[in-house]
Amino acid sequence: MRNIWTIAKREYDNYFSGPLAYVVAFAVLFLLGIYFALIMFFTSQSAAMGGPAPESTPLNWLFVFLMIFLSPALTMRLLSDEARMGTLELLLTAPIRDFELVAGKWLGALMFILTLAAATLVFPIILNNFVQPSIDWRLVISSYIGLILVCSALLGLGVGISAIFTNQFAAFFTTLGLFFFLWFMISLPAGLLQGGQGGEVFKYLSLSSHFTESMNNGTIKLGDIVYYLSLTALGLFTGTTAIEIRRWR
Amino acid sequence: MIKVSGLTKDYGARRAISNLNFDAQQGEIVGFLGPNGAGKTTTLRILTGYMPPTDGEAIVAGYDVVEESIEVRKRVGYLPETVPLYTDMVVFDYLKFMGDLRKIPNVESRVDEVLDMVGLTDRAEGYIGNLSKGMRQRIGLAQALLHRPEVLILDEPTIGLDPGQVVEVRELIREIGKERTVLLSTHLLNEAQNICDRVLIINQGKIVAEDTTENLQARLIGAERVVIRVRGEADDLAKTIQQVKGVQGVETKPDGAVEFEFSSGKDLRPEVAKKVIGSGYDLLELRPLGMSLEEIFLELTGPDNKKK
Numbered sequence: 440m441r442n443i444w445t446i447a448k449r450e451y452d453n454y455f456s457g458p459l460a461y462v463v464a465f466a467v468l469f470l471l472g473i474y475f476a477l478i479m480f481f482t483s484q485s486a487a488m489g490g491p492a493p494e495s496t497p498l499n500w501l502f503v504f505l506m507i508f509l510s511p512a513l514t515m516r517l518l519s520d521e522a523r524m525g526t527l528e529l530l531l532t533a534p535i536r537d538f539e540l541v542a543g544k545w546l547g548a549l550m551f552i553l554t555l556a557a558a559t560l561v562f563p564i565i566l567n568n569f570v571q572p573s574i575d576w577r578l579v580i581s582s583y584i585g586l587i588l589v590c591s592a593l594l595g596l597g598v599g600i601s602a603i604f605t606n607q608f609a610a611f612f613t614t615l616g617l618f619f620f621l622w623f624m625i626s627l628p629a630g631l632l633q634g635g636q637g638g639e640v641f642k643y644l645s646l647s648s649h650f651t652e653s654m655n656n657g658t659i660k661l662g663d664i665v666y667y668l669s670l671t672a673l674g675l676f677t678g679t680t681a682i683e684i685r686r687w688r
Numbered sequence: 689m690i691k692v693s694g695l696t697k698d699y700g701a702r703r704a705i706s707n708l709n710f711d712a713q714q715g716e717i718v719g720f721l722g723p724n725g726a727g728k729t730t731t732l733r734i735l736t737g738y739m740p741p742t743d744g745e746a747i748v749a750g751y752d753v754v755e756e757s758i759e760v761r762k763r764v765g766y767l768p769e770t771v772p773l774y775t776d777m778v779v780f781d782y783l784k785f786m787g788d789l790r791k792i793p794n795v796e797s798r799v800d801e802v803l804d805m806v807g808l809t810d811r812a813e814g815y816i817g818n819l820s821k822g823m824r825q826r827i828g829l830a831q832a833l834l835h836r837p838e839v840l841i842l843d844e845p846t847i848g849l850d851p852g853q854v855v856e857v858r859e860l861i862r863e864i865g866k867e868r869t870v871l872l873s874t875h876l877l878n879e880a881q882n883i884c885d886r887v888l889i890i891n892q893g894k895i896v897a898e899d900t901t902e903n904l905q906a907r908l909i910g911a912e913r914v915v916i917r918v919r920g921e922a923d924d925l926a927k928t929i930q931q932v933k934g935v936q937g938v939e940t941k942p943d944g945a946v947e948f949e950f951s952s953g954k955d956l957r958p959e960v961a962k963k964v965i966g967s968g969y970d971l972l973e974l975r976p977l978g979m980s981l982e983e984i985f986l987e988l989t990g991p992d993n994k995k996k
Contacts, residue, residue: 445788456776525772529831532736532768533789534761686739688699 442535446543450517451550463509464555470505471498475562479569492570495563496655499582502559503589503650506552507622510590511614513551514597516607517544518678522685523605531686541598541678545671548594549587556586578657585654588667589646593618595674602681621646646670689714689839689869690735694744697730704730705893707744712886714838717865719884719901720873727893728873729769732841735871736766749838762790765837769844769873771828775817779808782816783830790835802830805860821848829857833864840864842872846879858883913937913949914957917973918964922946928967932960947977 454460475498482493518541521527530540563579597614604610626645632638642648649663690712697704705727712718722728734741735748737757746753749763774782780799787795803809806826811819816827825848832840845861846854861870862883874880880887881901889897918925922940929948930938934956938948950956957974964971 441791442789445785449785452781453774453776524774525768525770526774528733528738528768528772529766529786530789532738532761532764532766533786534758535789536758688739 442539443543443546446530446535446540447546447550450544450547454513454547454551459512460551463513464558466509467502467505467555468558471501471559471562474498474501475565479566492574493566495566495574495579496582498559498562499586500651500655502556503586506590506593507618507646508615510548510552510593511597511611511618513548514544514594514601514614515611516601517548517598518602518682519604519607519610523607527682527685531682537682537686538675538679541602541675541682544601544678545591545594545598545675548598549591552590552594553587556583556590575657581657581659582655584659585650585663588654588664589650592646592667592670592674595671596677597674599674599677599681602678602685618646623647689716689749690718690871691747692731692735692744693746695731695734695741695746696743697727697734697739698742703893705890708890708893708895710888710895710898712869712871714869715865715867716886717861717870717872717884719880719887720871720890721875721877721880721887722873722890723875726890728890729843731890732766732843732871732873735760736764736841737761738766762835763838765832765835765840767825767828767832767840767842767845769847771824773816773824773827775815777816778812779803779814779816779819779827780812782827783834786831787834792835798834802833805833806830807856822850822853825849826853826857829860838868840868840870840872842870844874845872846874846876912951912955913947913977914960915941915945915947915973915975915977916960916964916971917945918969918971920969925964925969928963928969929960932956932963935960945973 478493478497482490485491518527521530531537563574563576567574596617597610600614600617601607601610604613622645626642626648629638629642629645632641643662643666649666653660653663690710692708692710695708696706708727708731710718720728720731730739733739735746735753737753737760740754748760751759751763753760777785780803783799783802784795787799792798800809800812803812806829808823808826808830811823816824819827825845829842829845832842840861842861846857849857858879861872864870865883865885872884884901887897887899887901888895916925916929922944926938926940926946929935929946934950934954935948936950938946940946948960957976961971961974
């Protein structure tokens, strides 16, 4: 465990020594800020006519949606760049297990996302000042749990793919392609197979449904948690195997 | 401390090393000599637990490199050939990170210690990316020494260093080799001569010779080669030298020097000098050429050797 933490801490610090993390953080917070302003504007318009109270969950949806495109940039170089620079040789001859290396990289990236997610807490806090008696904090918590689980899965898969490649851009585009497929496309057959059991399977495999249709609406189901944790495990397992294969080559 | 038996490694269809057998004791510095592609790095990588062998067995510090890889890695300090470093990290932070991975207690003071050993204390706060190749080499060495390893494996440790640093690093290795086991690869014979107690010569994945440096030299160097330089025409000089009995392989070099050789044990330098001066030349230089590794290889693997 300590090894995982050592790797994660270096990776977390490393994000702040380059421009990429700042670009990602800026893009997310800027777009969320604009979206938040729009939500405030429209709900204040409709509130005059007795409309519903504003929610902060659409912001978390946008955060997750942006991560589909931005998280591949955060994970692309995690292991591919170590292989390219040769520093992987140092890590693979240090007394740490391959899994600890991969898990450490994933945790470092997750810690960065958590930092970014913590910064977005400012939006529900501001919102709370405008809503009487208060906004539904349980919904906010459920939404953030979902957000963390989705990001965990995305980063797990991203780290796994990064371990396969030596070129970080190959890792980036492969990861982006996979996320695009899992978010938008894998549930498409569900529409065609309506009613049958087959359709449910495809719907279950979709990256978006577990978040948008349950946790971001305040329902936490075991199946949804298992889904995201499974994807995380799959990603980390892929990464560990890829590192082991590198050793044998 | 190191015991290797029947070690074999294939890269696909190509056999990188084949059936290597050797050992190294505690307090011994063993040199691993060979040309590029001979299998030196492959062997060292197997011993450090970086990659498993295709066949055979290697025991390092009492543990099997495949079965107990983590235990081996705890006890081995490794300086890879290309000295991979995180160029965007500060020297101190990098060493601290490597020390944390090895769970060194009081890591910060230990980092200061090794930085002092390799003479980079004043660069501790600088970025690795801004350092010269020689300094990076020394950081790599510092990293290998951090955890006071029982076995030190160094792949080309003095490559890219300036002469002063080469002397320092060799001194450091010799110091470490008094108590610990050091296995280093090099393609410089004089380096092996200088620091190693024993030398293994590897070519095309096989050990072709194994002996102490003195024995190896005595056995291998059948002829001594000398370079001579005078004021005047090299071609005329070559003809003059040729007249001395026993001189062989006279060659004129483009820079005006002449090289020749004679069987070892029978030093012809005084006679050649007399002859040259007697012929009216101003002698500027008369110097023996050390036998290079390449020549030893020709000696060991070349066609002449096969005839014998």
